[in-house]
Amino acid sequence: MRSSLTPLGPPVSRDRIITCFPKWYTPEACLQLKEHFHGQVSVACQRRNTGTVGLRLSKVVVLGDLYVGKTSLIHRFCKNAFDRDYKATIGVDFEIERFEIAGIPYSLQIWDTAGQEKFKCIASAYYRGAQVIITAFDLSDMQTLEHTRQWLEDALRENEPGSCFVFLVGTKKDLLSGAACEQVEAEAVRLAKEMQAEYWSVSAKTGENVKAFFSRVASLAFEQSVLQDLERRSSARLQVGDGDLISAYRNGGKSNRDPGEQEGLHPGLLLAGTCHSSLHFP
Ligand SMILES: Nc1nc2c(ncn2[C@@H]2O[C@H](COP(=O)(O)OP(=O)(O)OP(=O)(O)O)[C@@H](O)[C@H]2O)c(=O)[nH]1
Numbered sequence: 643m644r645s646s647l648t649p650l651g652p653p654v655s656r657d658r659i660i661t662c663f664p665k666w667y668t669p670e671a672c673l674q675l676k677e678h679f680h681g682q683v684s685v686a687c688q689r690r691n692t693g694t695v696g697l698r699l700s701k702v703v704v705l706g707d708l709y710v711g712k713t714s715l716i717h718r719f720c721k722n723a724f725d726r727d728y729k730a731t732i733g734v735d736f737e738i739e740r741f742e743i744a745g746i747p748y749s750l751q752i753w754d755t756a757g758q759e760k761f762k763c764i765a766s767a768y769y770r771g772a773q774v775i776i777t778a779f780d781l782s783d784m785q786t787l788e789h790t791r792q793w794l795e796d797a798l799r800e801n802e803p804g805s806c807f808v809f810l811v812g813t814k815k816d817l818l819s820g821a822a823c824e825q826v827e828a829e830a831v832r833l834a835k836e837m838q839a840e841y842w843s844v845s846a847k848t849g850e851n852v853k854a855f856f857s858r859v860a861s862l863a864f865e866q867s868v869l870q871d872l873e874r875r876s877s878a879r880l881q882v883g884d885g886d887l888i889s890a891y892r893n894g895g896k897s898n899r900d901p902g903e904q905e906g907l908h909p910g911l912l913l914a915g916t917c918h919s920s921l922h923f924p
């Protein structure tokens with residue numbers, strides 16, 4: 643089936659266009675070592691046979707202790723800005739970032755959560771339906787690394803087992819150098835392997851690795867979305883072929899997770915959101 647669904651709105655900016663599969667930070671703790679998009683995904687993109695992938699929002703949640711730099715990381719990527727003053731996130735906030743990956747439009751909804759304990763119950767309401775979980779810690783504060791395991795556990799509890807890509811991100815790379823940085827990174831890589839997470843070190847202050855990191859996040863999520871969409875459509879066709887028309891119709895070509903659920907919007911809770919660029923939904 644050829645997709646006729648094209649999002650409206652301005653073209654994505656040049657630095658959001660991804661043509662090659664972005665590389666990992668370190669091969670020791672990475673989710674996929676391959677250098678190209680999955681063959682089926684490349685073919686689907688060439689034929690523009692990616693179903694509704696271009697219209698959906700993939701949910702990314704960013705978690706971690708207060709003051710580790712979650713908001714700064716997101717702001718560096720989405721607004722190319724850095725603020726030295728600390729303004730605690732209250733509850734949650736989100737940004738929408740549009741990409742073009744292998745010629746197909748793709749959007750991430752990036753949820754910034756509060757690290758302060760008193761806001762945890764608000765923030766945790768937004769963990770559900772995440773395709774990507776980013777657990778952040780401050781490279782200059784080892785305690786924040788130790789706490790990442792608990793943050794991840796809390797987020798995984800709200801999601802189906804095996805349904806999320808997990809990243810462990812060390813922030814404020816500019817504050818460490820040489821042997822000190824290597825030592826913390828080695829410990830973080832060890833933990834990332836245990837968490838089955840991909841490891842990255844970044845600096846929101848200098849911008850080091852920030853764009854590369856989010857390109858990697860977007861590409862892995864995109865590839866998974868296309869593969870899931872292809873699988874869903876082929877199983878719907880099989881069901882029709884089996885004469886099970888009603889069950890195919892009931893599923894409506896949907897995955898187990900409803901796209902609305904993936905968007906994770908729970909009205910009525912404290913929420914301050916910014917749509918970074920205009921999107922039009924069906
Ligand atoms: N040197 C340096 N400072 C940073 C970096 N990233 C963030 N900071 C500083 O660290 C402080 C906390 O950053 P935030 O991004 O607000 O931290 P947060 O994790 O969002 O905190 P909560 O919203 O309370 O959970 C701020 O003063 C930032 O300027 C970085 O890469 N390098």
Ligand SMILES: [Mg+2]
Nearest residue numbers: 712713730731
């Ligand atoms: Mg914040």
